[in-house]
Amino acid sequence: MPELLLELFSEEIPARLQRRAAEDLKKSVTDALVEKGLVYESAGAFATPRRLALTVTGLPAASPDTREERKGPKVGAPQQALEGFLRGAGLSNIDEAKVQSDPKKGDFYVAVIEKKGAPAIEILNDILPAMVKAFPWGKPMRWGTGRLEWVRPLRAITATFGPEGEEPDVITFDVGTITSGNTTYGHRFMAPEPIRVRRFDDYVQSLEKAKVVLDIDRRKQIIKTDAEQLAFAQGLELIVDEGLLEEVAGLVEWPVVMMGSFDQAFLKVPEEAIIATIRANQKCFCLRDAATGRLANKFILTSNLIAEDDGKTIIAGNERVIRARLSDAIFFYETDLETPLADNLPKLENVVFHAKLGTQAERVARIEKLAAEIAPLVGADVEDAKRAAQLSKADLPTGMVGEFPELQGLMGRYYALAQGEKPQVATAIEEHYKPLGPSDRVPGEPVSIAVALADKLDILTGFWAIDEKPTGSKDPYALRRAALGVIRLIVDNRLRVSLNRFVSDEDLLSFFHDRLKVSLRDFGARHDLVDAVISADSDDLLQIAARVNALGSLLDAEDGKALLAGYKRAANILAAEEKKDNRAYAGAVEAALLSMSEEQALANAIDQGRPAVTATLENDDYAGAVSVLAGLRTPLDAFFEKVLVNDSDSAVRANRLSLLASLRDTMRQVADFSKVSG
Numbered sequence: 320m321p322e323l324l325l326e327l328f329s330e331e332i333p334a335r336l337q338r339r340a341a342e343d344l345k346k347s348v349t350d351a352l353v354e355k356g357l358v359y360e361s362a363g364a365f366a367t368p369r370r371l372a373l374t375v376t377g378l379p380a381a382s383p384d385t386r387e388e389r390k391g392p393k394v395g396a397p398q399q400a401l402e403g404f405l406r407g408a409g410l411s412n413i414d415e416a417k418v419q420s421d422p423k424k425g426d427f428y429v430a431v432i433e434k435k436g437a438p439a440i441e442i443l444n445d446i447l448p449a450m451v452k453a454f455p456w457g458k459p460m461r462w463g464t465g466r467l468e469w470v471r472p473l474r475a476i477t478a479t480f481g482p483e484g485e486e487p488d489v490i491t492f493d494v495g496t497i498t499s500g501n502t503t504y505g506h507r508f509m510a511p512e513p514i515r516v517r518r519f520d521d522y523v524q525s526l527e528k529a530k531v532v533l534d535i536d537r538r539k540q541i542i543k544t545d546a547e548q549l550a551f552a553q554g555l556e557l558i559v560d561e562g563l564l565e566e567v568a569g570l571v572e573w574p575v576v577m578m579g580s581f582d583q584a585f586l587k588v589p590e591e592a593i594i595a596t597i598r599a600n601q602k603c604f605c606l607r608d609a610a611t612g613r614l615a616n617k618f619i620l621t622s623n624l625i626a627e628d629d630g631k632t633i634i635a636g637n638e639r640v641i642r643a644r645l646s647d648a649i650f651f652y653e654t655d656l657e658t659p660l661a662d663n664l665p666k667l668e669n670v671v672f673h674a675k676l677g678t679q680a681e682r683v684a685r686i687e688k689l690a691a692e693i694a695p696l697v698g699a700d701v702e703d704a705k706r707a708a709q710l711s712k713a714d715l716p717t718g719m720v721g722e723f724p725e726l727q728g729l730m731g732r733y734y735a736l737a738q739g740e741k742p743q744v745a746t747a748i749e750e751h752y753k754p755l756g757p758s759d760r761v762p763g764e765p766v767s768i769a770v771a772l773a774d775k776l777d778i779l780t781g782f783w784a785i786d787e788k789p790t791g792s793k794d795p796y797a798l799r800r801a802a803l804g805v806i807r808l809i810v811d812n813r814l815r816v817s818l819n820r821f822v823s824d825e826d827l828l829s830f831f832h833d834r835l836k837v838s839l840r841d842f843g844a845r846h847d848l849v850d851a852v853i854s855a856d857s858d859d860l861l862q863i864a865a866r867v868n869a870l871g872s873l874l875d876a877e878d879g880k881a882l883l884a885g886y887k888r889a890a891n892i893l894a895a896e897e898k899k900d901n902r903a904y905a906g907a908v909e910a911a912l913l914s915m916s917e918e919q920a921l922a923n924a925i926d927q928g929r930p931a932v933t934a935t936l937e938n939d940d941y942a943g944a945v946s947v948l949a950g951l952r953t954p955l956d957a958f959f960e961k962v963l964v965n966d967s968d969s970a971v972r973a974n975r976l977s978l979l980a981s982l983r984d985t986m987r988q989v990a991d992f993s994k995v996s997g
Contacts, residue, residue, distance in 0.1 A: 320360070321439065323348075323375040324479045324487075324519050325447065326503055330369065330471035334569025336456075337366035338535060340470070343455055344371050351446045356382035357439055365533045367572045369507065372533060374519040378480075382436040391428035394418060401428075408432060440480050440488055447478055447499070448492045467495030477503050477516060487517055505529020506573055508624050530573040530624075538568040545576035546604060546619045553578070555606040555615050560598065567602055571623040577630045579603070579638045580617045585645040588652050589733050590614040593645065595723045600644045601637055651718035660713040660734055667712060675785040679712050682777060686711060689773035689821070696816055697772070699765035700743075707747035707770045710735060714748070728752045743767075754804050757841065761811040772808055775801040776821050783827045802834040809860045810838075815939075818858040828858060835860055839867055848874070851990040862939065869941035870990050874997070878949040885955040886992045889979040892964055896976055904976040905984070912974040917961040921954040922978055929985045936988060944989050955982065 345364035360377025391404040408430035416428040459468035476499040481487025502513045510529035516522040532538045550557045594605045604619040667679040687708040694704035714731035728749045735745035743766045750767040778801045836849045852866040873879035913919045935943035966972045
């Protein structure tokens with residue numbers, strides 16, 4: 320079956336946009352094909368710095384014929400209705416429509432609309448230029464005198480269509496001043512000559528010969544493998560950076576990996592600062608000594624060409640730039656060390672955190688107060704927590720953090736240690752930002768926990784107070800991340816902290832509940848179990864998580880499944896009878912009215928289980944509580960097998976309904992089982 324090959328050849332596309340652009344290309348073209356009736360077998364999209372490419376295989380030579388019956392107005396309808404029907408159906412006269420009868424609605428008109436399929440190449444001739452003109456670049460540009468917009472100047476379009484084994488047709492169309500054809504170009508420097516292509520297979524092979532690796536994932540693998548081998552030969556290990564690898568693969572069409580070096584004297588700068596400098600300025604990878612694990616004074620660079628001098632000039636150029644950047648870094652570091660962190664605090668008075676929430680200095684004061692309150696709850700020394708909170712933002716005015724904002728907190732730790740602060744205080748300065756996401760490490764040191772919680776609670780309560788809450792997909796102040804950070808700090812460290820002590824807004828507490836649901840579901844918890852254990856005033860996150868885990872274990876077992884079925888049967892009977900009788904059954908069960916052994920056994924099991932559940936819950940033993948509930952399964956099964964709840968004796972009936980109410984209330988101590996599916 321025929322195959323489509325499309326290439327959009329341009330000036331360099333920013334690396335960060337390439338992968339998304341390739342997916343957008345595939346989606347926009349294939350969606351349009353399917354809409355026109357051209358189904359296909361497979362599609363693949365590719366990107367390099369200078370081109371987007373698409374192949375679609377298994378396309379038919381033409382779209383299928385279609386036949387549609389469009390229902391119209393009743394026979395005898397007003398002329399205006401008939402004219403509208405004719406226009407919509409493309410008919411010139413009502414006699415061209417059929418009349419159909421409906422026993423209930425009478426006779427009505429039906430238009431039979433038949434359309435012949437169109438050749439695929441004609442459809443592509445319409446689809447492709449429209450796609451190029453409407454391509455969803457975030458910030459396109461214009462160039463020259465034309466009106467076409469593209470992310471960078473578009474230079475050529477290749478578009479061919481045809482079956483394997485035959486010479487494909489060129490899909491000819493114009494976009495701006497560009498006419499599509501079957502010519503592409505190789506590497507800008509090593510093979511810039513035009514290349515005539517036919518279909519995807521020879522296109523890929525021709526590009527490879529012209530020093531272009533089309534697949535970004537293959538370029539990534541080449542860079543990573545060659546870098547690791549080059550490092551291994553020197554007794555070094557590559558510091559893998561997936562984000563940098565993706566970016567570098569988007570900067571080159573023919574990756575050539577080389578190794579450079581810098582003066583060992585620069586290694587006295589914290590390694591994170593060295594890595595940030597080399598990464599940000601030169602897009603190079605750093606290396607570690609395989610034996611010691613320490614940062615090495617060498618780096619990996621990726622060139623876009625095979626140099627005649629084995630890359631000596633390229634390496635020297637990168638070394639020269641890195642030397643200058645590291646000289647700046649060592650200057651910032653040494654200058655910053657000369658100023659005690661505490662001396663930076665007055666500078667925070669001139670840094671606005673938010674117009675409605677004051678300066679960074681005011682925020683630090685709030686964090687310090689909160690950290691002092693939280694410290695005893697998490698086992699932290701109050702004075703250490705206050706000191707760490709006081710210095711938590713003191714590295715923001717430093718030269719190093721000004722140059723590399725991503726090092727905030729980390730540089731604070733280095734400076735604090737160098738200036739004689741306690742290790743736990745220095746660690747908290749770095750870790751109070753954590754966790755930054757679902758995969759980030761959670762601080763475990765008490766002082767770090769106290770300051771990290773204080774920082775995030777201040778953000779959340781502050782923005783809630785000024786009504787700057789997340790809406791839909793918008794969360795400009797990362798409040799969802801802050802709430803998730805509070806949850807992970809509490810749950811991962813198994814802390815019993817009452818959020819109501821720090822959160823007075825019910826809507827904010829509900830926001831925590833929503834984030835906790837997301838967090839627990841990410842770890843495999845059923846959504847209905849989370850709903851079953853959370854009430855509107857639940858403020859103990861660890862307790863909620865423990866109840867969800869215990870409830871999940873119960874319902875995974877056969878006893879739990881059977882108990883849930885029994886509970887739902889009891890709850891349904893109670894709901895129906897309470898509605899019918901217009902009363903609630905919640906009174907004491909009268910032993911004298913329990914005439915059958917099965918109802919006596921259930922009553923005894925509930926009487927013994929209720930205080931046991933209460934006691935285990937008071938000891939935070941949720942597994943023990945659900946174990947007690949599991950023991951109710953057998954007497955409950957026997958009760959429903961032998962006992963008729965709606966006895967003819969009204970007193971017996973009311974007593975049995977009260978027994979079921981007692982069961983319901985006992986189980987609700989652990990969770991609201993009415994919210995559990997199954």
